[in-house]
Amino acid sequence: MFRLPKRGLVDHGAPLSFSFDGRRLTGLAGDTLASALLANGVHLTGRSFKYHRPRGILGAWADEPNALVTVIRGGGRSTPNLPATQVELFENLVAFSQNREPSLERDRWSINDRLGRFLPAGFYYKTFMWPKSFWSRVYEPRIRAVAGLGVAPEQADPDRYEHRYAHCEVLVVGAGPAGLSAALTAAESGCRVVVCDDRPLPGGSLLSAASATIDGLGAREWADTAVARLSSMTNVTLLPRTTAFGYYPHNLLGLCERLGDHLPGEPAGPRERLWSVRAARVILATGALERPLVFPDNDRPGIMLADAARQYLQLHGVAVGRRVVIVTAHDAGYRSAHELHAAGIQVVLADTRPAAIARSTPFRVIPDARIEGTRGTLRVSAITISHTGRSERIDCDAVLMCGGFTPSIHLASQSRGTMAWDAEVQAYVPAGSAEAECSIGAAAGRLELADALADGCRAGRDAAAAAGFAARRIGTPRASVDHSVGQGGIIGALPHGRDPAKVKAFVDWQNDVTARDIMLATREGFRSIEHVKRYTTTGMATDQGKLSNLNSLAITAAQTGRPVEAVGFTTFRPPYTPVTFGALAGAARRDLFDPVRQTPIHDWAVAQGAVFEDVGLWKRARYFPRASEDMQAAVNRECLAVRGSAGLFDASTLGKIEIVGADAATFLNRLYVNAWDRLAIGRCRYGVLLREDGFILDDGVIGRLAADRFHATTTTGGAARVLATMEDYLQTEWPDLDVWLTSVTEQWSVIAVQGPHAREILTPLVQGLDISADAFPHMSIGEGTICGAALRLMRVSFTGELGFEVNVPSSHGHAVWEAIWRIGQPLGMTAYGTEAMHVLRAEKGYIIVGQETDGTVTADDAGLAWAIGKTKRDFVGKRSLARPAMKAPDRKQLVGLRTLDPAKLLEEGAQIVGPDGGPSLGHVTSSYYSANLGRSIALALVRGGRALEGHRLRVAMPGGGIEVDVTNPVLFDPKGKRLDG
Template sequence: MTKKSFRIKGAGRLTPARTARFTFDGKTYTAYEGDTVASALLANGVHLMGRSFKYHRARGVLSAGAEEPNALIDVARDAARRQPNVRASVQDVFDGAIIRSQNRWPSLSFDTGAINNLLSPFFAAGFYYKTFMWPKEAWAKLYEPIIRRAAGLGVAPKEEDPDHYANRFAHCDVLVAGAGVAGLTAALSAAETGAEVILVDERAEVGGALLFDTSTMIDGRPGYDWAQDVLSRLKAMANVTVLTRTTAFGYYTHNFVGLAERVTDHLPRPGKHLPRERLWQVRAKKVVMATGAIERHMVFANNDRPGIMLASAARTYLNHYGVAVGEKIGVYTAHDSAYEAAIDLKHAGVEIAAIVDCRANPGDAVVSAARALGIEVLTGHCVLDTSGRLRVSSMTVAQNGGNGKRRIAVDALLMSGGWTPSVHLFSQSRGKLKFDKAKDRFLPGLHVQDGVSIGACNGTDDLPALLAEAVAAGGGTLSVSGSSLYGWTGGMIGAAEGAGPETAVKAFVDFQHDVTAKDIRLAVREGMQSIEHIKRFTTNGMASDQGKLSNMHGLAIAAEMLGKDIPEVGLTTFRAPYTPVTYGTLIAHSRGDLFDPARKTPLHDELATQGAEFEDVGNWKRAWYFPRRGEDMHQAVNRECRTARETAGIFDASTLGKIEVVGPDAAKFLNLLYTNAWDTLKPGKCRYGIMTREDGFIYDDGVVGRLAEDRFHVTTTTGGAPRVLAHMEDYLQTEFPDLKVWLTSTTEQWAVIAVQGPKARDIIAPLVEGLDLSNEAFPHMSVAECTVMGVPARLFRVSFTGEIGFEINVPADYGASVWKAIWERGQALGACLYGTETMHVLRAEKGYLIVGQDTDGTVTPDDAGYGWAVSKKKPDFVGIRGLQRPDLIRENRKQLVGLLTKDPTEVLEEGGQIVADPNQPKPMTMLGHVTSAYWSETLGRSIAIALVAGGRARMGETLYVPMKDKTIAVEVTDMVFFDKEGGRIHG
């Protein structure tokens, strides 16, 4: 038997010469190239495309765009290439596509989940909040597993995604979102001024409403033809980038817009070199929003049956795809635009059963045009109900307020309740909306970024006014004129909510989540007054379509119940993304080995050659220790510690964060950012600095060298470099913009080789040119610019081990060659290489803290024993007021102290809790915890650093660290375990 086709000969813009074959739930269908899945199925007479989430009601396609809530499908090329929850109305058909319906079992036409529809009286809005509260014990064992199994519509793929995705950054003068009449006009206007323009549209073709509107003429040509001519002109211009199948999904601060481009989802055999999707991150001087408007549905009993759809959708399927959505079609409307759909279908030979208009006095032009074609028009009437199981078969009509009912047979029902401006991007930009009472709609009000809304999304319905508005937005002087056969008028929210007892009526507001008008009313009766509360109580607008169709109806019904105007009820928040974006698009190349890219220092390969074991420190690969044959980690670290103390150790310190702070106000700026003073630091000297947040807690630390009156070399912790630079930039731009200071990240520019130990000077002296390294000429905490082996260098006399030490900074490209020479000298003198584990032990022996390990975000400089680093003379710095809070200067705060175990061989566990009495009843009172703990080969015993309440007042006291199998006694001591006088650091 031959399948019936609903293609209208001579209609649409697709050609039967190019076809594609695909399957839907195992059945094979033929589509035209350019079809969406929805248009192809409709062409084959298939209206049933999905099931709703809660009640599993039969659903068909409702729209022809991204607002589609019903026809969500699973699209696959093969077993590994599968994507759920794709909107059939926007997914292009490609040859070989495997399409499956979702949220049903065992089949779409017979779904056992439909039993929920019969049980719907038990699933009223908010039932989950009430049902799942009792008994408490049932949540984890009963409710949660059931809810998790029921959650979601599609099934997420478990196979690894074989496709690849791309990421691109772009800048432009003007970004135009939307390529309808307004967007095309604005883009051309801007382009002709020479501006760099990016034009994006989520559809495969430009034109917007011109895809279905055949009555509009622009510059003397049919609107669609005009749009294609403008597209050709734009593509020929070097300063214009046109991106179709691209959604502007997010409008962020500083005119930053996220775009998701679908590159190959429409291709039958995409090349392996092409990404499946591409994320564009665009920074625009100006953003022009020409995002159009979304047609509203009508709210009446059983308005969700397959075959019931928006009037504009039916018009799109006819005029662009050449498909009739039925053979006998009814129309229910509160807006003139639905008449145009009926008229177009009538001209195509489709029977229009009746136009039901809930308005008593609609536009004369469209009513006259419809009646002239023999179409029955029932003004002042409403649709009360529909019938049909898997597709609508009739509508029940009555006069507004009347008792008489009339049943009219239809196989499709079109509806239009007016148009809602698409203000999502505008709202994401933090723009403020205003309410248009005359047409019950929100419009863009106050723009807070450099952007402008034009066309239908701005409420501009008149075509000449729209064209003028678009030309002005583009900034050019383009001359363009246009006219439309019918002027759109009217528009209202809702219209008849059905007849009969409210409990028996399902008049759907949110199709995807099965939210009805009575659910909204119930929420208000339950005490919800804010639309945000109503949204969460009913889940209205919380589906993947973000309420594009349901929000305004929900607002109107709630406002009516509350006796308030719509703006008084509030407005839900439109959040990015505008439509769902795949994880693949967002992460692009950040997967597998590239998910968390490893950063390697300029010395990495040389250290690997020497047998280094590496550890991950943030994104960095750092040499952990250097085992020799037969050594385990502890033996290698003990040897490295001993050699560094007795001879010398060489360490790769390249990962230290480095920031160049330059300008006439550099010292003044650092005075404000650090707790200690910098205007007293002379060029050629270094100082250890502590940075606090506003609350007074330690944020970062590091050595800062002053190279000149207006130049500082600032070092930060390895993991702190990006956040410290961002912290500095934040204050420079927002709090101290008058200061003449420039900040530059130089972490990657310098390779840093630290040489520490008694023979450090002997190792580097022959390699350093033009600098006296004696104690008198170059004492501890000095810095100088010099040359090392002819390479420009910055030499710091600093130490993180307590031994005489030097840090040699050379350009990264020369790091390996300089390191080889230093290592050759070091080997000859008995030095060793050491890694981060040895560095930790050596610094702990001297009581030097590590921010983030010995601090936890609640430690002040005084808590750490570094109160000396807080200037008593400076009138202001970031954190000064925080440090004066009573809680931060009270006695018994947790303070950093040293711990020595009573058994010298016992090494504590980092994180171990500390108590005063191990025999106290549980829960014990914890005094603090161990932050660092090591075996010290130098001291021949274990050492530890800990945060202890009132720690400095407990010197000599015995405390306890309860472990799982034993309790360890410890003595509270000073943090400095080795060379308390500090003589070794001066050589």
């Protein structure tokens, strides 16, 4: 119907059948869903967000705000909110329009359009406030049913997604004329180059530049030659269908590559691939987007961007209409008019500028035009134009807009780059960057083809040289065009003779924001453009303000009496275009979403009937019930066995970090509160790590294996956090230190042997290390072998008993555990789990970070002031500890609690008050029944707790308070004699 024969890059010999809203239609290979719909004369593709006005295709690619569809694929795949302009057509594609009921042609909620005067910007802030309880129960469900986008699929996504990391010297974003020129120049130097472009075919504007030549070749032919050259180079990675969606610190860019959405059926491989690319230099050749015009009733189906209509003609051989009116404020409108006229389309051009540039045109030109409005219901049918003192109605089936071009600065802004107002382009352009990055071509406001090619060559040479490569001298391609982009442009609302309060002149098509909405926001006191954006929702839709931002800025500036550059611009946040949750998640789905980590002893514990708990990502044995034992009975038995004979505990989940280098001791000194330079080789020390605010971050035992080597342990949940903290300080604060950090958590199995018989059990197994009491005292570390495996033995205890931690390579963990278990059986050895471990350490007043600490606890609060190096000049958090509030006597301090009734068990988290009530003095942090003490025990954080030892307090509990006596937190073996057993 509107397909022009033998035009475009589509395959006219390869028809494709597809359906839209149940209607069978035919397109061609190479079409997008949008171009195929337009070829069939379908302009109506959706209903607007708030007013449910008929909406049609506006743009040609990622700037499309209206034509959002749901695509149904095989295997129950349903993907909502896809711009039809970016959906590549394939055989039997099934698509549905959104946000309409019951159909596009007859939408019952179009009544909202007539009620528009009652639905101004921010009406929901004023209307749905009372009664307060109605929001979640009444208002929100009904609003969501009427407004919104597509329906989220209910079935699980069956597709696969990949993540990939890459490094390169030069990353070029955009494969238009500037990007291809830059990539060719940089690649010829020999450096690694990655080129990404979000379209199926690289070439950008060259693919639709019908009248341009480069070095004697047609623009398309030159682009094909450039792409073929890049594809043949081993140092170049060319990524079509790949969107650079985010710019992150240190030249890290997120790219989303679409691998399967353009193919029919179920994808054989991954559907999408998420790239994390770190580049030495980044070149942004992201182009520019044509700016729409703001005039009354500018949103009817059939009203489009002029350059989009030109692209549909040149790329897909589609005429967007037969009788077209082009409204322009920029010379580029003439280029579109000439090309459409040459294709046999009737064109009238209305130039809003006071006097149209004198030129010979084969079509009618109306200068000094004012647009009074349009007509039509489900498609535009006429436009009314005022000129030369009279009003003229022109019948048409399409209206095309050209307000100039806006450089695509999203990624440059995300790089923390600075922007400057360019009065000639009438837009912001990049002016500087905090990263090793530059914007070129149209993205920098240089719109002409020759300028873009020259810009690319220069940027490619500079990037290669900055990366240390000698760039080859490649001549700048010479371009010739019949119709240049030209000059001009306008921002803000076009003047018209109608009452502004009674017309709908749209600025943001997707969120139904009009010029009068922005005027209302300024009248209500919103002067910051960020506030105007949020109050009106301009630029907050899936198109991220690509079309609306500049016009919104201009209207705000005019209403507040400021120049546009004084208003500033809104923040561009990633992603540049929407990214699927599947791509972001990658393989982290289902079981891999929260990976289960198991120690080498896990299977043994399963065979023993252990009950497990999740600790971070790890599965840890909580207790080992026998026969009909419940948890309390099993824990009681395990605790008695550890103190009476011996216990075996799997501590493999502890974080373990190797700290190596000539400055390793200096590094630890600066981080931990303890002193490390004088720690003898073969000795261990309990270390406390603070945050910069002085509060406890983590703790663990650190052993010195050599003058330049330490083995540090962390809590199970804190392993990654501590390593990241160490790396952060090493790389940003003390990069001069000779220190290397290696996580060895998975490399070592840790088997804790605790209890009076611990040494007796280990002695027959340990070779090459004397573990007698005199040779290997408490807090020692040494290396030897056990059962033929390398051994790193630490004499430490988290139970208060004689204890050893046997570190062996993880591949030997199970075998060594079995060997220890066999020798320990005649001596009454018992395996114990995390629950018994908690009870045993609480009996000794040992803290657990995250249980006895809550982010506001200092070392002194936790009773660990003894660990702080008395002569240390500095460590992380030291300055914060000097603040008066950190020394206040009424700080919460760690204490023990004894209930008057030994059988009463306190609830963890329960609040503690004075004997007669009053405000909370603290809370219970740990509470257990101790079989060794024959009573309940508890640890707590209490204001001025150490001064309250011997006093009686009350713990608030359901059913009434429980009286407790405040005690020292060490409730068992207070003198620690059993450690030296």
